[in-house]
Every structure is written in structure tokens, then in C-alpha cells.
Amino acid sequence: MLTQDVTKELEAVMDQLQQQGKQPTVALVKTRLKTPVPMPALIAAIKSWKSASRIPKVEVAVQTPSEDDRITALEKTVAKLVVRIEELEAKLSEKTS
Template identity: 55%
Template sequence: MITKDVSAEIEAAISSLHAEGKEPTVALVKARLKTKVPMPALITVIKSWKSSQHVPKVEIAAEKAEQPLELRVKELEQQVAALTQRLTALEQSRD
């Protein structure tokens, strides 16, 4: 499984909130993140930061590389064509 380290992103979110005079909460930190981080991980990080001003290393499963748009469109067009054929066959068998 490929993982991605998001510690720096979380630390930046917490630091920016702290600099603004806001108490870092799960909701506020999550809103500032670009990467989806599981709630239990955020809770652990925020507790750690509140007790020792330290953000532990957080790794999450890396998302699959997204296919190019042209390839995705081509696959969708193929699916639509196949479904259209199936629908036509079903309609003909009903008549």
C-alpha cells in the first residue's frame, strides 16, 4: 500500500489557526486541509498538539492516480454505448 505523509499539511493548518488566535478543533483543521484525513487521526493529532505543541507523523493511504480526462471520457462513451445496446435489446424483447 502506498502512503502519503500529511503531517506538514496538518501542522500548517493548525499553525495558521493558532496564529489567528483560534483554538484548533477537528472541524476547523479539517476545513483547511486539501487532503482527506480520517477523523480519528485528526483527533489524535490535535490532542498531541494541545498537550505538547507537537504534530506527530500522519500517513494516509495515497489515492490512486487519476486517469486523464480523455481516457475517462472514452471509457464512459463505451459504457453508454453498451448500455444503449442492452436497453434497445430489452425494449425489442418486450414488444
Template identity: 40%
Template sequence: MSTDFTPALQQAIEALLREGKEPTVALVKSRLNQSVPMPLIISALQRWKKNGKVPKIEIIEKVKDADARIEALEAQVRVLTQRLDALEQHSKNNSES
């Protein structure tokens, strides 16, 4: 799975240029409508200044192996079970009062 930030970065830079402003990291970041990691903004801006266009900027998320996914799910089930137990205990205490 990947997240492509190229369109958002392109729009931010183009908006600044239309306003007659020189795109900087801070200005581009302020114009983004989604969270983009700072290193990606810096890289995109450097490459845009060198080549005149925004390169494809994306993050490719690593797929967890089955064991890691199972461990994460088991941990989540433990937390949810504890929360459910606490809610049931709270409900039981309130009904006895």
C-alpha cells in the first residue's frame, strides 16, 4: 500500500507561484491540506527547483508478516477485553447502588 503526495505538493507549489511567491518549505507546508512528512516536502521542493516539476513523492508502507499482524491483533484484543471488563464492572457497581 502506498500514499502518493505528489498532487498535494504540486497544488501547493502552483498556488504559491500564482500568488507570485517563491515556494519555501514553510510556505508549501502551510498550503498542504494533508499531513506530509517534512523530509518529503524538502525533497520535493529541492527537486522542483532543480527540474521545474514536482517528482512523484510517495510513501510505501511495509506489509507486516502474518506473525507480526497476529501479535498486534492479540495485543489489541487484550486491551479491548480489559476495557470491556472495566465497563462491565463499572456498570455492575452502578446498578448495585
């Protein structure tokens, strides 16, 4: 399973909250994160930050798109490419006529 290190992102969020004069809470941190972090890891990181002003290394599983999502994305890409090919063919036939 692939993992992603989110420690730096957590530190940035905590620093931002501290600069704003706010105490980091689960809700505040969770809403500011771009990467989903499991609740137990988030709670442990906040506790560590409050007690020692440091965050332990936090890694989360990389979210992989489902097969249906991948197929949908590929179908959209193919549709766009078909339109572009048709436009190019039309331009090419105009030039040769």
C-alpha cells in the first residue's frame, strides 16, 4: 500500500492557527487539511503539538480512484480527443480544398 507523509501539512496548519491566536482543535485542523487524515492520527498529532510543540511523523494511505471513476475520466478524455481530432480534420480538409 502506498503512503503519503502529511507531517509538513499538519505543521503548516498548526502554525497558521497559532499565528491567528487560535488553539488547534480536531475540527479546525481537519477543515484546513487538503489530505484526509484519520481521526486517531489527527488527535495524536494535536496532543503532541500541544504538549511538546512538535508533530510526530504522520503517514496516510494514498487514495486511489475507484475503477468506475477511472473509466469515467478516461471516457471524458476520449470524448474531448475525438472532438479535437474532428476539428483538426475539418481544418485540414479546408486547407486542401
